[in-house]
Amino acid sequence: MSDRDLPVPPSDAPSWSDADAALTAIYAAQYRSLVRLAAFLLRDPGQAEEVVQDAFVAMHSSWRRLRDPEKAESYLRQAVVNKSRSGLRRRKVEAKHAPKSTPDAPSAEYGALGELDRSAVIEALRVLPQRQREVLVLRYYGDLSEAQIADTLGISTGAVKSHASRGMSALRTTLEPWEKTS
């Protein structure tokens, strides 16, 4: 005997469309790593989340065109990189008009955890030119191929190689002690 009205589920629960379902699935798979990627580019986890959420909303709007999780992933990466750049530009403009503050310093937590080597690497990464930083983060955190990085940044694979090489050269002295400890 079955009583179909029994479980009393909310009858008006959202019935997700394709785009909604895709958003949920891609969120589960990608959100955290995209926030971390954006945090590397922006150096601000809070702003990183906003940027990634913007990218997901934009992806949802464009789903009719994308209709493919792989394309969506690539779209999200590009959107995150572009929006992070915009965020940095905006921050630079704001900083020009803001009162001077003391320079950033590693947090007390880093010192307490004995993670000075890591923070030195991250700090060295931060002072790299933007393009080099993007290439290195996408390559060594995002684990993307040169072709994927080129696609994400809208540059040639040759340029990717060049930025990666210069970036690694700049980081070499910082990476040597880390290499020993890791």
Add this chain to the structure above:
Amino acid sequence: MSERNEPVDPRHEEALAAALRAQAETVRPAGDGLIRIRARVERRRMRSRLLIPVASTAAVAATVTAVVATGLLAGSGNKPGVAVGPTSAPAVATTTPAPTTTPAETQRPSTSTAVSSANVVASTATTTAPPTETSVISPTQPPGPVPIWPFADKAAADAWQAKAAGVSSPWQLDPKGTAERFVGSVMAQLHLPKLQYAGTTHLNPADGTATVDVSRVEPSSGKPIALGTVRLSHWSTGAAAPWGVVGVTSAPGSQFPLTIASPAPETTVGAPLPVVFNLIGAEDDVYVGAAAAGGGSASPVQHVVTAMGASATIGSGLPASGRGYIVVADGSSGQGAFALSRLAVTPVQFGAPSYDAPTYVAIVNGQLHVFDAATHADVHPLAGNATGVTQVAVSDDRQWVYYLQGATNGCGAGTLMRTRLDGTGTPSKVDTGTGPVTAFGIGGPHAQQLAYATTPCATDQVVHWQSAAGSGQITGFTKPPLAESLVLSPDGRTLAGYVKTGTQGNVNTFALPTARTLSDGVVPTGCTTAGNACISAAYASNGDLVYVQGDGQQLTVFREHGGKATELFQVAGAYGGSVDVDPTGTKVLLTDGTGRAWTWTEGGTAKALPGSITDASW
């Protein structure tokens, strides 16, 4: 100028990747990302869809204006300002200024039928309801549901009716005027700004009721924003019986409905009162309140910033008795002033909820029995001769008993059933649609919330849930871990359960709808003490979590409120089992899984129950 790229040392690459991975681990997203994204997506959807009615309104206005102009040019003799259109669509929405009157006033309602493009509601172009400014059906039919506004009760309505004889066109005789003033009254009750409204009336001569689709007129653009459908009924029969509001719901087929899931209409409610509502396309702010019939004493207003379906608990200040209503208003404060988007109103009866549990249901030798809570006498068996019952839960409204039967096959899975607590009717299967069930939990005053675990043979366990937060699944319960018991909070926003990992286990809570896997579970603060894991949990009607801590020698029951746990009682020499709280939150049933059971009442000590009981529920 070209430059040769230097080869990169693989050790440096590895070192950089390691540093980046380690640094990435320090970035922890807040956990509400999906909710925020969905809310923004819904808002975009809502905005884009609102453009369609605006376009329609403009088209209607243009058409009507053209028709009027044609009539005038043709010298048809029609008076200027009166719509001339097809006879099948004569209804024209009238505008009413923002209500500023009280129910006692007998101000003449607006009877203007000026056709203004800014004030024509799109739906009026297609309605077939007769035009109305005042009630045009003679209220001689039996009255429908008893209204909740503008009078406190029928006596007040009759008194008004006696005094109003001879008053010219009182708005109380106009369903539209009554509906619009009600919305204004609710806004004042919620301390929200006044708005300008437009309404379209649909009369139902068959039963003497009416509905009025109320829209808010956007001040800047003049476009209508549909707020909801106000349902009305007459207070009494007679030639001059006033109209009264019965409730407000979203229009049928609304793309962005707002519904009050709990309390159900006309149920008896008391504080603390969880109000559960579902929204599709939520704005930023939701206001929740309650008031006595006629707009009398009102509760404090609860303000919720929400993304989707949510809840608010009115902790105190409810009218002590009499009829009244619960209000949920959704809108946006994006531009400084609150702009109402949707409204829902449910009629209720205030008073002590009849949730006191004079009986409890227990499983004795695999069968369900109802016992007297005071004498522990066996009142009557339940569910006929059903055997093999392993879990039981009674709904807070004391109407239904849910139970798991036949969980004896190779996978330990059974069938989820329910039957009426009073023993009437026939037990029936709860159609989960997902196969055998190994554990279940209900929540909410009327068991609106349901969660159950399915464990198909040789595959992992999945916990399915349906609640005010929507519906979904939580996975990652491999064999082991297993979810052995489940319970849902009254507002449907949290799922709690005992999760077994190998030979160990603990209570985990899962925030809905964001929780997706076992790893999203959080152990309650009071269950994290080493060696004192919790073995069972239940929710009180105000949302407090009650859990049982076991140290291998005794069981201790705690109640956690606002992150602070208070010990309720202890039972020595007990090792496992389950806990249940009565709807008033003052009585607890505890079973240890070996046939022993205890009952505890606030202010007292635990008392052992006679007989062998494997599970029990208030």
